[in-house]
């Protein structure tokens with residue numbers, strides 16, 4: 115076996131293993147066709163002096179943005195054009211560890227293999243920059259293509275502010291309890307574009323999960339498992355709604371009073 119950056123680093127290994135586990139769920143759920151979706155996690159807290167001395171195994175590459183809060187940070191990123199189902203089985207062959215250089219505008223790959231990171235790197239790293247700037251404990255960002263939630267984004271009526279949030283919350287009590295900031299909506303924008311990244315940053319002030327209209331969702335969380343759990347919970351509500359409609363009726367939904375009672379009982383922010 116070749117040496118891996120994970121060798122002798124159980125905490126770093128645990129974080130990468132969580133990424134692999136989530137990548138498997140995304141594939142099993144049908145949310146990750148071909149290379150669909152991206153994952154990045156900030157692993158700086160698990161980086162030691164030996165890692166800081168590790169040489170680059172790629173040329174210096176521009177991020178496409180200058181992100182001052184990322185100086186000296188390290189990330190594990192899914193590789194561009196790599197499949198989630200392959201990341202699930204072989205995380206270090208389908209993802210890589212990158213180091214942000216001191217200009218805060220470029221990076222190098224340091225381990226294990228020179229796998230180029232995700233096509234959505236500028237948006238993912240902009241989000242990590244924003245999280246650090248705000249003193250957030252969140253370390254993970256996830257982009258995926260959940261079928262039912264994307265289907266719902268094709269209905270203009272659901273794209274008005276907090277219409278979908280309230281509908282999804284009202285399908286089952288867990289959704290408001292475990293996704294208490296709801297689902298932000300971002301009008302369609304070109305994948306990987308600066309417009310999409312900027313709109314995402316703006317919505318993350320108010321939401322932990324945002325919908326990229328007709329494309330997918332973007333979620334942040336303390337770790338990748340919690341980011342996944344929020345999307346999974348919202349998706350469950352979407353499925354309950356769609357199943358009701360398939361049975362030929364509009365679901366009643368919990369009442370505003372019932373949801374308000376939940377907010378009080380569980381000290382929810384909204």
Ligand code: 2HA
Nearest residue numbers: 149150151152233305
């Ligand atoms: O990386 O899903 O939006 C594949 C994507 C880009």
Ligand code: ZN
Nearest residue numbers: 150151329330
């Ligand atoms: Zn996508």
